[in-house]
Amino acid sequence: MSKFRFKALEIAQSRQAVAVAAPADRVADFFGSNTFNNEVMRALLSPEAYIKVTEAIQTNGTIDRSIADEVAGAMKSWATSKGATHYTHWFQPLTGETAEKHDAFFDITSDGKAMEKFKGSALVQQEPDASSFPSGGLRNTFEARGYTGWDPSSPAFLMDNGAGGKTLCIPSVFISYTGEALDYKTPLLKSLNALDRAATSVCQFFDRSITKVTPTLGPEQEYFVVDRALFYARPDLVLAGRTVFGHQPARGQQLEDHYFGSIPPRVNAFMVDFEFESMKLGMPVRTRHNEVAPGQFEVAPTFEEVNLAIDHNALLMDLMEKIAERHNLKVLFHEKPFAGINGSGKHNNWSMGTNTGVNLLAPTTKPKENLRFLTFLVNVVKAVHDNADLLRASIASAGNEYRLGANEAPPAIMSIFLGDTLTKALGDLETKSEILLNKGDNVYYKLGLTRIPSLMRDNTDRNRTSPFAFTGNKFEFRAVGSSANSASTMTVLNTIVANQLNQFKTDLDNRLARGEKKELAIVDILKEYYAQAKRILFEGNGYSDEWVEEAARRGLSNIKSSPDALAVYVQPESLALFERTGVMSHAEVESRYEIELEKYIKTVQIESRVMGDLAMNHVVSTALKYQHKLSQTARNLVELGMIAEAEPIKDILREISSRVIVIKRQTESMIEARKRANNVEDTADRARLYATDVKDHFDIIRYEVDKLEQIVDDEDWPLIKYRELLFVK
Known part of the structure; x- marks a missing residue:
């Protein structure tokens, strides 16, 4: 095995x-250039069809079948002209990966001739096998029917399959035969609609010209890159996505010299390559840089509408893995692939914009507009406060469990950072005593709202230890894996903010019905x-022990276990929230809870199996062989009468044995x-046992293995070491 290690190193170097x-x-x-975007539609569709499609996208309306036929014909012509031979409904099932089933454009006529065909019915709907995807009990295994449906709000695109040509990918939802959502996109679209309605109704109190609110997102993606040969020399990376063993190298990230440092040439070429391909697919990636840990990097896009941004992020991850193969590299998206150095997150920068071009989370110099800003800001704070445990549940996973609370990620405690200026402004608002109502903007002066400075977006420092931080004109949720x-x-x-804004409107309507002045009531x-x-x-400092103690005094939850966090999904108030906002039914929420628990169990189970295999078949066997070498040396020394000289070797032999x-x-x-x-039937109880009884052994085994790595001769050690994985580029 050690020969395999050195051969891999030779190849990598x-x-x-x-x-x-x-x-x-x-x-x-x-x-x-590889997207069926607005310009392509304008050029290929009739004016009537183009208007109806764009109106349906803007208003979440339906597209009738005749228009769908025209769009399908235009898509086929455009795609085949660029070398596409197949099409697929590209969707995001609850496996955590994207999915696609490729169908050829051609069909056979009655006289046996081949012809290209792509009707509106094929564009709008496909029928992949739903039984092979997780459903959380919504479907029986023998019930296979499920449907994918075209999402026109996310442009179709061409995926280059290398030597296999190109495929037209149609972003789609995925639902069961009985109509329940089996994917990530369907509830997301419903939550976006719920937030649009709620936020627009609140905006109407301030500006009647606002008729639509669109949440925006910019997900910053962190990742590690390792050489392909070194990756395949680590069975744990191949099977579990992370290293279950590995002693920390003498040099890690302690010199703080990697962050924003010079990008290694091979990695830079990989970045340039996937950025070019991303641009062709309409993904506006703008930023690339080294992250804090050695071997860690980040790519960040321009802000987009949330649905499109999430489609693009899922597509980007898939694209990065494919492009990495060209460069003999492997991309690691696991939240904690290496112990002792920073893990990776996906920082979700979220805001809300109106059809009039206003960012609802951006302060301005005008008091009246700042009242609107404060309204949305405070409602977001209230929504996160009231639903902090549900937000914590939304980031729960086996991988993120290793990262949350470590020295590079926010703790499992949900908190909000606003900055000194905003916190003081809200404190002043809360403690303002008598408020007088005058005409015009003077009312805002009397309310004390002019105290918010016009340069607020840049007059406070950022807090990278906060899981939910205000960063000038948006919130950055840093705790996503x-x-x-x-x-x-x-x-x-989206759901908790929509629910909170609905509550605000109800509270304000009640006050206005009693004859209160609008500004004072707000x-x-x-x-x-x-x-x-x-x-x-x-x-x-969210990383400090003092904050953990302070949070407990404040009554804030600190849910460290993923199974415990996920249980919040099925609490009565959570089920009622999703149903009240029309985002998910009880059955859909409960199914997702079941799926996430199963995913957690299987992930930890795989890690446990990999750990057991490596420990016994690689590490222990190697240690015993090395021990045999040392024992022979010690025996030779004793036979030569060098008893004292043999004692240090005996100590090593005893340590290896222990x-x-x-x-x-x-x-x-x-x-x-x-x-x-x-053997435990209940899924939740089984997950908790994996989180405790099974995982409790991980650190103990790892500690002993990592100690053996320091003892066994480097020439004999079978596993690629951290110094090689992280620094051989």
Whole structure:
């Protein structure tokens, strides 16, 4: 095995950066060239069809079959002219990966001739096998029928399959035969509609010209890159996506020299390559840089509408994995692939924009507009406060469990950072005593709203330890895991904010019905909301032990276990929330809870099996062989009369024996714990046993294995070491 390790290192060290050529001189010349975008539709569709399609996209309306036929014909002509031979409904099932079933454009006529065909019926709907995807009990295994349906709000695109040609990919929802959502996109679209309605109704109190509110998102994607040969020399990376063993190298990230440092040539070529391909697919990636940990990087896009941004992020992750193969690299999206250094997140920068071009979370210099800003700001704070545990549930996963609360990620405690200026402004609003109503903008002066400075978006520092931080004109939710589909989190965030805005409108309507002045009523409501929710605001170091203690005193939850966090989904208030807003039915929420628990169980189960295999078949066997070498050396020394010189070797032999014994006993105990958990029928109870009885062995086994890595001769050690994985580029 050690020979395999050194061969992999030899291969990795011999690789050079792959040359990448730009598709054109300017990005503008190829941006979106592989997407069926607005310009293509305008050119290929009749004016009537183009208007109806764009209206349906803007108003969430339906597209009748005759228009669908015309769109399908235009898509086929456009796609085949660019080399496409197949089409697929590209969707996001609850596996966490994207899915696609390719069908050829051609069909056979009655006289046996081949002809290209793509009707509106094929565009609007397909029927993949629903039984092979997780449904959380919504479907029986033998009930196979399910449907994918075209989402016209996300442009179709061409995916290059390399030597296999191109495929037209049609972003779609995925539902069961009986109509329940089996994907991430369907609830997301419903949550976007709910937030649009709720936010627009509140905007009407301030500006009647606002008729639509669109949430926006910019997901920053962190990831690791390792050489392909080194990746395949680590069975744990191949099977579990993370290293279950590995002693920390002498140099990690302690010198703080990797962040924003010079990008290694091979990685830079990979970045340039996937950025070019992303631009062709209309994905506006703009930023690339080294992250804090060695071997870690980040790519960030321009803000887009939430649904499109999430489609693009899922597509980007798939694209990065494919492009990495060209460069003999592997991309790691696991939240914690390496112990002792930073893990990876997906920072979700979220805001809301109106059809009039206003960012509802951007303060201005005008007091009247700042009252609107404060209204949305305080309602978001109240929504997060009241539903903090549900927001925590939305980021729960086996991978993120390793990252949350570590020194590079926010803790499992949900808190909000607003900055000193905003916190003081809200404090002033809460404690303002007598309020007089005058005509004109003077009312806002009397309310004290002119105290909000015009440069507020840049007059406070950022807090990277906060899971939910205001960053000038948006909120950055930093606790989402790097491998996650952001739709789950955004569905929850959109839903809780929509619900809170609906409550605000009800409270304000009741006050106005009693004859109260609108501005005074709004301020009174905001004061009440802020007083109820301010305990969730925290400006300090979220990584500190002091904050954990302070949060407990404030009564804020600290749900560390994923199974416990996921249980919040099926609490009565959560089920009622999703049903009240029309985002998900009880059955759909409960199915997702079941799926996430099963996913957690299987992930930990795989890690446990990999750990047991590596521990016994790689590490222990290697340690015993090395021990045999040392014992022979010690025996030779004793025979030569060099008894004192043999004592240090005997100490090493004893240490190897003691550590091997612990590894063997703990591995056997872990296997027995796994068997006991598997015999538990209730999924939630089984998940909790995996989170405790099974995982409790992980750190103990790892500690002993990592100690053996320091003892066993480097020439004999079978696993690629951290220093090689992280620094061989």
